[in-house]
Amino acid sequence: MLTVQSLTKTFSTDDAEVRAVDDLSFQVQPGEVYGLLGPNGAGKTTTLRMVLGLLEPDAGFAEVDGVRTESDPIGVKSRLGFVSASDGVYPWLSVREMLLYFGDLYGVAPSVAAQRCEDLATLMGIEPFLDRRAGTLSTGQRQRVTLVRGLIHDPPVMLLDEPTRGLDVVGVQTIFDYIKHLRDVGKAVIVCTHRLDEAQRLCDRFGLLHRGKLQHAGTMTDLKEATGREHLVEMFVDLMKENA
Template identity: 60%
Template sequence: MITAHELTKTFQVRDNHFVAVDHVSFEVQPGTVFGLLGPNGAGKTTTMRMILGLLPADQGYAEISGVRSDHDPDGVKRQVGFVSASAGVYQWLTAREMLEFFGDIYGLAPDQSNAQIDALARLLNFERILSSRCTTLSTGEKQRVNLARALMHDPPVMILDEPTLGLDVVGSQVIFDYIDLLKDRGKAIILCTHRLEQAQRICSEFGLLHQGKMVNNGSLAQLRDETGQQDLVSMFIELIRQSENQPENRGAARTVSGVAC
């Protein structure tokens, strides 16, 4: 369903070139959640943007249901629901108006759109704020509206970049429960998150990115075998420790983390 093949992206920051994503490859099948995990600046967001066609890859390509994002970015975008940590809302529109707008963009008829809005509002528990202007919503409410926005066209693929950033425990739980539900409905999902316990609970497969490279890729059992660690938190700590002990990586790691990647 989702294929990333040798994706590579280099940025020029100030006067230097940085390889933000370095020949990253993985696949995500329908009905699975792929946890794309890594410390800040590992290249997770850049990878997702390349998959979606928002950023051109310097090398490699991404494919969704056989459609390459560099050949037909709109074809890819039609199949994807995208939520990012920085996604905002239209503050002068009501939640319903904003969702109607995106329903319209994705080609939904007005009655279809309204039915979808009501269903998603019930499911994500924001019915009471549908008529409120977005500027008055709390962070959790905004994030739920954003998740609903990404699901308006019922896409087969979801790309979720830190969807619980800034949310409290309850708010995060609602989102994770819903991601679990989406998985059960057969969607292929890529999830970036720093909430490793939750990721361990709902992700079927994992890709550990560090300094732009895919360090480990596979199921939790495979990762345990490869790293000798039992849980994702320990794997991460070990990964970062090993990396920081390599003198040649110290400067690069710090500089790369300053890049929007």
């Protein structure tokens, strides 16, 4: 469903070049949650930006549902849903208006968008405030609206960038339930986070990034066999010591 092949991106600074993503390759299958993990600066968000077609790679490609970013960036965007820690709701629109607006942006027929809005509102528990202005919602309510917005066009692939940052225990559980739903309906999911304890509970497979390179990849069993460690935190501590 999602293929990343040899993605590479270098940024120039005043006195050096920084290889933010270094020959990165992985695949995510339908119904699978892939944790692209690493500390701040590991290259996670740069990778997502290249997958989304917002940043041109120096080498390599991303392919979503058979469509490559460089050949059809609009087609790729229509096949992706994106959720980040920043909610980005439109405060002067009602929740319903905003969701239908995004459905229209993605070319979803109005009747289909309206039905999806109702179905997803029930799923995420936002029916009581569908017709309230988005700017009046609490942080948790805004978060759930953002999760619904990411699915309004029914994309086969979902990208989640630090989705639990700044959330309380209830908000984090909402994210966990949402990801379980994505898996259950067969979405291919990438979760980018530096919260390794949460990732260990959420993900089916992992890619451990450090300084732009994929250091280890596979299931938790694969990683334990490769590193001799039981927990992701311990694996990353070892990686950072090796690359200090």
